[in-house]
Amino acid sequence: MFNFLTPIFVLGIITLGIYKVFELLVCRQERRMIIEKMEGAALADYLKSLPAGRLNTVAPVGTVPGVLKAGCLLLGLGFGLLFGFILLNWCACDPSYEMRSAVYGGSVLCFGGLGLVVSFIVERSLARKDGKE
Template sequence: MDFITIPLVVGMITLGIYKLFDLFVRKKERLAIIEKIGDKFDSSMIENKFSFPLNFKFEGGFGTLKVACLLLGVGLGLLVGYFICYGTIPGYYNNGDYSYRTSEVIYGASTLLFGGLGLLIAFLIEMKYRKDKKEH
């Protein structure tokens, strides 16, 4: 797995630098918007308009469900990929003399397959919930 460390580190550093620049650009944009509307703002416009909602309702955000099903699918895909490699490639676990290409294809395919199945399951659960909510 040494072949993946360099691209992974370069990707993480690139993403960090991009997010840092994005943060500063957004801060400047927000300050410009605040300055633009600052002259037109009157404190009487928001007086007694803010209140804390006491009853919380679930409005249907399924982001956590999607991420959870995706990660479960990826984990299951890696596990299935390991068992496929262990069962089909002779000497996979003992001496390490196995075909790297074969194991890479098996791991990649099973990870993508089960990750996609996890997202499909999340979609079906979401659709069932929305259908049940419409009927009631």
């Protein structure tokens, strides 16, 4: 049904992979140049002055990563598909293709948006609990 999307996804994945390889090589070369230029205490001072996300990819303790947002979005999309399926099976009529696509599309968008709103509310409540706002 969605066979026309396969080449787009394959091209996107290949492009992302090539970009990440070049980014890795460039960052590694930059780090080596910085280490060669600096020695001892100057290097330690420079590394301390960098933002936390620049050195490691792990989020600092107390912050909510984007995993919560992605999880809530995917959960909302799943509930949207389930709701659309139940709604179409609950109806006594035999819906046309346009009706089915409208029900599935609308329910996925509504529940996906609801998942993002829930994610925003949870992030905000966690930020208030930590005293950031």
